[in-house]
Amino acid sequence: SQKIEQNSEALNIQEGKTATLTCNYTNYSPAYLQWYRQDPGRGPVFLLLIRENEKEKRKERLKVTFDTTLKQSLFHITASQPADSATYLCALDNSGNTPLVFGKGTRLSVIA
Amino acid sequence: NAGVTQTPKFRVLKTGQSMTLLCAQDMNHEYMYWYRQDPGMGLRLIHYSVGEGTTAKGEVPDGYNVSRLKKQNFLLGLESAAPSQTSVYFCASSYGDEAFFGQGTRLTVV
Numbered sequence: 001s002q003k004i005e006q007n008s009e010a011l012n013i014q015e016g017k018t019a020t021l022t023c024n025y026t027n028y029s030p031a032y033l034q035w036y037r038q039d040p041g042r043g044p045v046f047l048l049l050i051r052e053n054e055k056e057k058r059k060e061r062l063k064v065t066f067d068t069t070l071k072q073s074l075f076h077i078t079a080s081q082p083a084d085s086a087t088y089l090c091a092l093d094n095s096g097n098t099p100l101v102f103g104k105g106t107r108l109s110v111i112a
Numbered sequence: 113n114a115g116v117t118q119t120p121k122f123r124v125l126k127t128g129q130s131m132t133l134l135c136a137q138d139m140n141h142e143y144m145y146w147y148r149q150d151p152g153m154g155l156r157l158i159h160y161s162v163g164e165g166t167t168a169k170g171e172v173p174d175g176y177n178v179s180r181l182k183k184q185n186f187l188l189g190l191e192s193a194a195p196s197q198t199s200v201y202f203c204a205s206s207y208g209d210e211a212f213f214g215q216g217t218r219l220t221v222v
Contacts, residue, residue: 102147
């Protein structure tokens with residue numbers, strides 16, 4: 001069966017440390033993988049997209065890696081801040097031109 | 113630009129009542145989606161549309177109908193609401209990859 005798994009429901013880290021979130025998938029062949037941020041009571045907001053032929057993508061303090069052999073994406077937030085506290089969702093298509101399928105999310109708490 | 117706007121934001125229905133959720137986008141996107149989000153279940157796709165006049169079923173379509181008569185609008189209907197349809201509903205639109213979400217509709221069926 002097809003699955004998208006995010007490594008943990010919740011992750012607590014100290015301010016200033018790097019947060020690393022994991023997204024693993026099974027029985028999908030995504031053309032790309034995306035990461036979204038969701039704050040309580042709000043809709044998800046797009047952060048980064050990485051394509052199957054890209055190994056790494058960066059945007060300010062965010063970094064995403066994509067390993068199609070391991071079927072895994074890692075999402076890093078460096079120098080984390082309390083304002084980074086939110087739920088982070090990974091999402092992928094299935095061979096392109098299909099609706100996004102989402103993981104259940106990881107709730108990140110950055111503690112000052 | 114307003115982006116993606118959902119109406120209403122909150123609603124309480126009695127079992128068996130019907131209602132329509134409206135989603136409007138002003139970005140000229142071809143693709144539109146309805147998801148529901150439940151605790152511990154993540155976002156699950158109900159129905160989607162790849163263009164005006166087209167609709168398709170997602171992962172959890174039962175009990176819902178949709179229509180896309182105009183490119184900018186995507187309507188989600190509940191013909192006979194059930195308590196299992198208590199959820200937060202999100203509409204999204206995209207031009208192919210990045211999705212833009214509305215603020216959500218919190219629906220409670222009692």
